[in-house]
Amino acid sequence: MGTAPKTNRGTARRKTLLRSAEKVIGEKGFASASIAEITRDAETALGTFYIYFASKEQVFRELVVEMGTLTRRVMTDAVTGAPDRLEAERRGLLAFLRFVAERPSLYRIVEQARFVDPEAYRDYFSRFAQAYRDQLLRAEQSGEIRPGDAEVRAWALMGIAKNLGDRFVLWEERDDLDAIADAAFDMIRDGLSP
Amino acid sequence: MGTAPKTNRGTARRKTLLRSAEKVIGEKGFASASIAEITRDAETALGTFYIYFASKEQVFRELVVEMGTLTRRVMTDAVTGAPDRLEAERRGLLAFLRFVAERPSLYRIVEQARFVDPEAYRDYFSRFAQAYRDQLLRAEQSGEIRPGDAEVRAWALMGIAKNLGDRFVLWEERDDLDAIADAAFDMIRDGLSP
Known part of the structure; x- marks a missing residue:
């Protein structure tokens, strides 16, 4: 490009x-x-x-693609060496929140793509979701997580990360991202059921 | 207004x-x-x-406020009569996905507010999150859900609903919203832990 x-x-x-x-x-x-x-x-x-x-459109699209590459790299680095999928979820979520804190403008650009370049926006999340789903499927097969709908789970988990990024990083710039990731992970691991 | x-x-x-x-x-x-x-x-x-x-700005803001009122009403109606908080979560999620399917343009307008009217956007979700957090706190006190960080949980759960709305309603217009809500609820209730 x-x-x-x-x-x-x-x-x-x-x-x-x-x-x-x-x-x-x-x-x-x-x-x-x-x-x-x-x-x-x-x-x-x-x-x-x-x-x-x-054009401005072209540089924009390149930034969206760059953000995809960077985020995937950050997430891969974060979860490499995790003993199992659950620990990978916790590490991945925290790494994502830290990345949003480090590069808020790249994160904002991706969200603008929803309207500026809807195709790039879908590509971005679909590519991400596909890899995520495959990881969940493998973890299910190896018994690291309960069986379930890997596609729905992947999008649900991405939704958690995105919304926590909006709320606690972009809006409030909280510095206790560890605690926030842990609190969300607690629900991801064990659910709300008493 | x-x-x-x-x-x-x-x-x-x-x-x-x-x-x-x-x-x-x-x-x-x-x-x-x-x-x-x-x-x-x-x-x-x-x-x-x-x-x-x-102005166009004013009609836009009114639509965002209207969407807030409507969504709160739809969600309240959906969860009224639910025997406990967990069932309320399931019903609320399904009702939200159905509402996005019914009023996709209102949903898109809220997402545009992120850039067009950031204050209205934050107000929208903050107001929603506050009510959600209070409900989770009450459910925790009555033992309907496990103790946890109600604020983080509220934003995490909203993130799930938003992202599933994007993926399965706006992009794909799936007609099996019941199954999608059930699959997500399964994780919300019991987590990923085997």
């Missing part, structure tokens, strides 16, 4: 533009963000943007 | 405009929807809009 730069300097400039786009679009919203603001933030000429990107 | 009509005919016309605004903004998105389109859909003159609403 976009034009691949041929030099190291080009690669660096493209990266700078991408980070400025993340910042400006994340803060102002896609509709209000202008390419002029992005290049101003990146300290380059307006025309430079078009060497690397065809 | 808005100008209260003085006649029955005025009340009816205002209602028609509100439904047209729901339809047009729900389908096109807030930024793309024009007041001209709304009045065309309502079969009134463009100027009529301004008798009842000050």
Whole structure:
């Protein structure tokens, strides 16, 4: 996606533009963000943007795809080495909340995609859900979790992570993310039943 | 909010405009929807809009508030008479999914509020979460559910409902909402632990 730069300097400039786009679009919203603001933030000429990107839509989509790659990597790193699926759930949830705290603008960009680029939005979550469902199915087969509808569970668990990210990270910037992840995990593990 | 009509005919016309605004903004998105389109859909003159609403922003906010009132009513009706909190959770989740299926444009409008009117968006979910948390606290005190962090649980449970609404109602328009609610409820009740 976009034009691949041929030099190291080009690669660096493209990266700078991408980070400025993340910042400006994340803060102002896609509709209000202008390419002029992005290049101003990146300290380059307006025309430079078009060497690397065809449009604001294109840089936006690239940010959504980047967020997908990053989130998957963060989650994979977090759960690697977990002794079982339940512990992987706890670690994954906490890692997600920490990632939202670290990159709030990337997270906001994904939510904007719901309206700016609905296809990219669905792709983002569907790809994520597919991998999640497969992990739940494997855990069910190995007896690490109770049998159940892996597809519904995957979307339900993603919904928990997203909503806690909104409430406790984006809105309130809480610093006790460990405690929040633990409290949610308690319900994920054992349910509400007394 | 808005100008209260003085006649029955005025009340009816205002209602028609509100439904047209729901339809047009729900389908096109807030930024793309024009007041001209709304009045065309309502079969009134463009100027009529301004008798009842000050701006597109105002009609939008009124739709978000309306969605809040409606959702709370639907959920209250659904859980009234439930023998305990767990059954109320199951009924509430199913009622929510059915409501999204019935009024997809109102649901989409709330999600647009995240960017169009962040204050209305937070109000919407915070008000909902507060009532939810209180219900969970009462259920905990009466021993209907295990003790836990009611605030985190309320947001986690809302996240499940929202994400299942996106995936299985808005995107796929599934007609087996009972089975989906049951599958999610199974996890809410007993967790993933084997």
